[in-house]
Amino acid sequence: MLASCAPTPVVGTLVYFSTKSGNTHRFVEKLGFAAQRLPLNRDAPVPRVTRPYILVTPTYGGGSEQGAVPKQVIHFLNDTHNRSLLRGVIAAGNTNFGEAYGLAGRIIAKKCNVPLLYRFELFGTDDDVANVRKGVEEFWKRQA
Amino acid sequence: MNTMQRLSRVDAINWNRLQDDKDLEVWNRLTSNFWLPEKVPLSNDIQSWNTLTDKEKQLTIRVFTGLTLLDTIQSSVGAPVLMEDARTPHEEAVYTNIAFMESVHARSYSSIFSTLCTTRDVDDAFRWSEENPTLQAKSQLILERYRSDDPLMRKVASVFLESFLFYSGFYLPMYWSSHAKLTNTADLIRLIIRDEAVHGYYIGYKFQQAMAEATPARQQEVKDYAYELLLELYDNEVRYTESLYDEVGLSEDVKKFLHYNANKALMNLGFEPLFPSSVTDVDPTIMAALSPNADENHDFFSGSGSSYVIGKAVATEDDDWAF
Numbered sequence: 037m038l039a040s041c042a043p044t045p046v047v048g049t050l051v052y053f054s055t056k057s058g059n060t061h062r063f064v065e066k067l068g069f070a071a072q073r074l075p076l077n078r079d080a081p082v083p084r085v086t087r088p089y090i091l092v093t094p095t096y097g098g099g100s101e102q103g104a105v106p107k108q109v110i111h112f113l114n115d116t117h118n119r120s121l122l123r124g125v126i127a128a129g130n131t132n133f134g135e136a137y138g139l140a141g142r143i144i145a146k147k148c149n150v151p152l153l154y155r156f157e158l159f160g161t162d163d164d165v166a167n168v169r170k171g172v173e174e175f176w177k178r179q180a
Numbered sequence: 181m182n183t184m185q186r187l188s189r190v191d192a193i194n195w196n197r198l199q200d201d202k203d204l205e206v207w208n209r210l211t212s213n214f215w216l217p218e219k220v221p222l223s224n225d226i227q228s229w230n231t232l233t234d235k236e237k238q239l240t241i242r243v244f245t246g247l248t249l250l251d252t253i254q255s256s257v258g259a260p261v262l263m264e265d266a267r268t269p270h271e272e273a274v275y276t277n278i279a280f281m282e283s284v285h286a287r288s289y290s291s292i293f294s295t296l297c298t299t300r301d302v303d304d305a306f307r308w309s310e311e312n313p314t315l316q317a318k319s320q321l322i323l324e325r326y327r328s329d330d331p332l333m334r335k336v337a338s339v340f341l342e343s344f345l346f347y348s349g350f351y352l353p354m355y356w357s358s359h360a361k362l363t364n365t366a367d368l369i370r371l372i373i374r375d376e377a378v379h380g381y382y383i384g385y386k387f388q389q390a391m392a393e394a395t396p397a398r399q400q401e402v403k404d405y406a407y408e409l410l411l412e413l414y415d416n417e418v419r420y421t422e423s424l425y426d427e428v429g430l431s432e433d434v435k436k437f438l439h440y441n442a443n444k445a446l447m448n449l450g451f452e453p454l455f456p457s458s459v460t461d462v463d464p465t466i467m468a469a470l471s472p473n474a475d476e477n478h479d480f481f482s483g484s485g486s487s488y489v490i491g492k493a494v495a496t497e498d499d500d501w502a503f
Binding site for chain 1: 200201202205209212370373374376377381385388443444447448453457467470471472473480481
């Protein structure tokens with residue numbers, strides 16, 4: 037019988053960025069998948085990934101496209117190798133920002149030609165965690 | 181017990197030497213979000229206003245008067261007491277912005293009134309606000325914490341005001357907007373809603389930083405106080421909601437909106453949400469008025485796919501991300 041309490045993605049991994057507020061970090065921790073955190077320090081060397089991954093990112097701002105994607109995420113995705121392994125994006129945000137809710141996810145999806153898989157607010161509810169856990173597992177199965 | 185080190189002297193503020201870069205990040209967000217009510221063409225709502233019944237007009241004026249009171253408290257008392265507890269000069273500066281924007285919000289409701297309503301109706305609503313027991317109760321519950329000497333509970337109260345108490349009021353303009361009524365007024369309220377999200381996030385962040393330095397016993401104490409205060413405010417909000425919305429039949433959905441936002445207020449403080457999703461399922465048309473396509477969520481994972489945002493891949497460079 038397969039244990040269902042510690043799910044492991046079949047193919048890919050998660051890469052995420054979280055500011056000092058730690059909301060996205062907390063969400064990713066709850067998922068329980070292997071995940072790599074992008075460095076907070078903008079001058080740190082850009083990490084290189086080796087496996088396909090889903091990116092989890094917060095949205096900055098609260099209105100315009102200007103500045104919605106965190107600069108550290110931009111640096112990471114400007115690397116063509118990193119970008120080539122991106123399979124999907126999950127964005128954090130706040131519905132209070134209206135149309136700009138999770139805007140970073142939409143910008144990245146469009147720019148990198150990958151699906152926006154999910155949006156959640158702050159560090160996500162239990163339902164969000166369950167939806168994403170299940171969704172990510174199935175996503176990798178389909179990709180395998 | 182005061183575990184926080186307040187600033188004891190004033191030095192010239194140097195924005196090029198930050199103790200906490202979150203201060204600059206939030207300052208930049210708030211200043212780039214700056215707005216004034218004059219930029220919203222409220223007079224375009226006059227015709228729509230005249231389609232409301234007298235009861236609906238009275239409800240709307242009362243709701244906005246209640247919101248005005250909260251903005252006034254936050255501007256005149258809330259933000260200034262947070263300033264006293266600030267640990268960096270930049271944090272103080274952010275609170276000066278919050279204090280001013282809360283004044284702008286309070287002022288905006290008067291712009292709505294002077295555009296749409298009669299002086300007599302507005303004067304009646306202000307009198308109502310002074311005498312309404314549930315409105316006065318929420319004001320007292322918050323002011324008591326602001327006047328206490330507990331920097332952590334001041335922040336808790338402030339986040340509950342910013343991220344929870346406003347929403348019994350915000351519901352109504354979203355409702356009108358979803359019925360294509362008072363749409364310019366709704367645009368103005370959306371600007372306020374956007375600001376309150378940043379305020380709640382930032383004050384909650386500062387709260388979590390201070391909590392991290394407290395002893396485990398103190399952390400537990402503050403957490404217990406916080407949930408206790410939330411429940412006290414919630415009971416009062418339910419009564420306030422029923423007193424306003426029962427006669428238009430909206431109380432039950434407003435309560436869902438309260439639950440949804442109470443969860444977000446708790447999360448801003450770093451606490452787990454309290455209300456299960458079975459009681460946070462706000463009417464989708466209200467959610468759409470708040471955030472168009474908010475309900476497209478998890479369409480990709482659930483297979484219906486309408487949120488499958490996909491475009492033509494292009495080479496990326498720093499500057500073309502419009503940072």
